Amino acid sequence: MRLKRLLPGTIRGQITLIIVMALLVVGIVGRALEQWAGDAAPDIEEIATRVDMVAELLKTASPGARETILASSRAAGWRFSLEPVSVSESFTGPPELDGALSLIIDSIFPTDNTPHPPVGGWRTFWRGERVIAAKVDSATLLILSGFPDTILNSAVVNEAPYYSVAILVLIAFFFLFAIRVITEPIKRISEAATHSDIANSAEIFEERGPAEIVALAHALNLMRSRIQLMVGTRTRMLRGISHDLRTPLTRLRLRADRMEEGPVREGLLSDIIRIDGLLNEVLKYLRDDYASEPIQRADVASLLQTTCAEFTDVGYQVRFEGPNRMIIDCKPLAIMRAVTNLCDNSVKFATEVIVCLRECKTGCEITVIDNGPGIPEHLRTQVFEPFFKGDDARTQGQDGFGLGLSIVADIVHAHHGALSLANNAPNGLVFKIFIPGPVG
Known part of the structure; x- marks a missing residue:
């Protein structure tokens, strides 16, 4: 009950509260997912930067120094190799399914353009492995292989957790809000209107919930009261007319009974009986005892x-x-x-x-x-x-x-x-x- 008192009384205020709560959840959960994704997926852009740095070192190094640099890199876990530039002609793209998925991800989270794209692009395969290649000189390529293949990039790792959490949180929050605050009260009002009885004087639209729903239910109750008053006035008027007509109708019947037998008397009595039947029918309809x-x-x-x-x-x-x-x-x-x-x-x-x-x-x-x-x-x-x-x-x-x-x-x-x-x-x-x- 105390929690309900703290909630805003209008739908507008509750929507604002939902947005603020969603932003808080996105900030907290998104940050946790970003850290997890950063630990789970390699940063391809950072790897490409290191390949460029090694290529710059090899560009000015002597052949003996090049072998020393490559040996030191391999000892540190980097599988570098020097290949002729013509090898780039045998580079291929990712498999068909991975390629389509990669295209979608790159369109939503484009790869950072710094450093410059490696030779063959960001998603290059050679001999069945994903590689990153950089030019050492006009005749030599430095190729790195043996790192985990992933379709993720730094943009995905940094931004995707926030996108996904934001979408899921907003959908969940607004779904629950729509059911609790809007859908259920409207359904309750609709059912009450369907099963309402104009003869029942009690209020049938329950006035509870946000201020807008309460105002709607109150307006419907007032409208129902006005309709009830209008129907009651019409019913009383028709009942009065029907009863008032019975007095002259009775006098006409008595006068017709005193008349001599003949077609005029029979015609008058027939019309009197017909009018009396119509009045009885109206009174029976207005008698809503059922x-x-x-x-x-x-x-x-x-x-x-x-x-x-x-x-x-x-x-x-x-x-x-x-x-x-x-x-x-x-x-x-x-x-x-x-x-x-x-x-x-x-x-x-x-x-x-x-x-x-x-x-x-x-x-x-x-x-x-x-x-x-x-x-x-x-x-x-x-x-x-x-x-x-x-x-x-x-x-x-x-x-x-x-x-x-x-x-x-x-x-x-x-x-x-x-x-x-x-x-x-x-x-x-x-x-x-x-x-x-x-x-x-």
């Missing part, structure tokens, strides 16, 4: 059997197929309301409706199948929108605002489930509701 209903253990099979029995009692062919018992965590009244709306939608157009229940690996699936006319594919995603009425065989000549399926979609969303619609073969519709959770 949103506040708590999750509890319930026998969904019994709920579906009861729903089917209610439709059967009034003369509709609605039957249940599935197990006699299936316990899940759900909102029981909301589930009954969703299936009732689906069955009510189906019995308007079909002669037979089947409600199926089956267990899945991660929950249960409720399917409502009918043999009525289908819905065109381009309208299947729109039928769950409020107040949508498609111009097809399942909506023509039917009263209502088209809110029944919208209520079903809201109930499924409140369960964090999934709702799909498909045509039944050879005719009809198939509604599928998936409710996640353990099945008992």
Whole structure:
């Protein structure tokens, strides 16, 4: 906890801290690697300088003195030999793979140009060994062999440890920083937004982390509160309008009842019943009791059997197929309301409706199948929108605002489930509701 208090409160400050820490790590670890690499790899440039120095001594020495100098050098571990200049024609480059790797290293860490490049270049091979050659005079070459072959040079030894450590440290630090400070909070906010329920008054976006993340979560909570207030105002307004319309509608019904029998009276009563049905549909949609209903253990099979029995009692062919018992965590009244709306939608157009229940690996699936006319594919995603009425065989000549399926979609969303619609073969519709959770 004390360490967290010492950390900067903003992402900008934490990035600055990471850069400073990375520089410290690069300085310490890079220096240690440089010393290790210097001990492990010979300094080719320094070796070339010594070859040039010996060549300068041999240039002015007599033949006897030359042999003395070479003998002293060999005794010190330097394998020098004097060869004709024509030998340089048989010099070769490194093997193909080493050559490509050497080319890459030289392009990133170019070899120091002091001293002057040896005869044949910095990577010269003769008789299968790497050599360094320098001119003694116009007819003689001094060739050094027998030193360890390496693709490293002084630039690599001095600079590569810092380059490699800097890259690895910055990648590691910023990777951990991105996961801890940015990715996880954004993922948490995204999941909260996906599973949010507008009817829940509690704050769903947790306000913790860097100042920028806290500000984002706070802004989202404020925006959600404003949306909640706007939806609540709209709902209260519509409820008020619907209730206020019932008073004159009741007076119209009483006056129509006192009228003499005839087509005018029948027309008025028909319109009054139609308006009353529309008001009931709106009020039913605005009564979002399913949103506040708590999750509890319930026998969904019994709920579906009861729903089917209610439709059967009034003369509709609605039957249940599935197990006699299936316990899940759900909102029981909301589930009954969703299936009732689906069955009510189906019995308007079909002669037979089947409600199926089956267990899945991660929950249960409720399917409502009918043999009525289908819905065109381009309208299947729109039928769950409020107040949508498609111009097809399942909506023509039917009263209502088209809110029944919208209520079903809201109930499924409140369960964090999934709702799909498909045509039944050879005719009809198939509604599928998936409710996640353990099945008992």
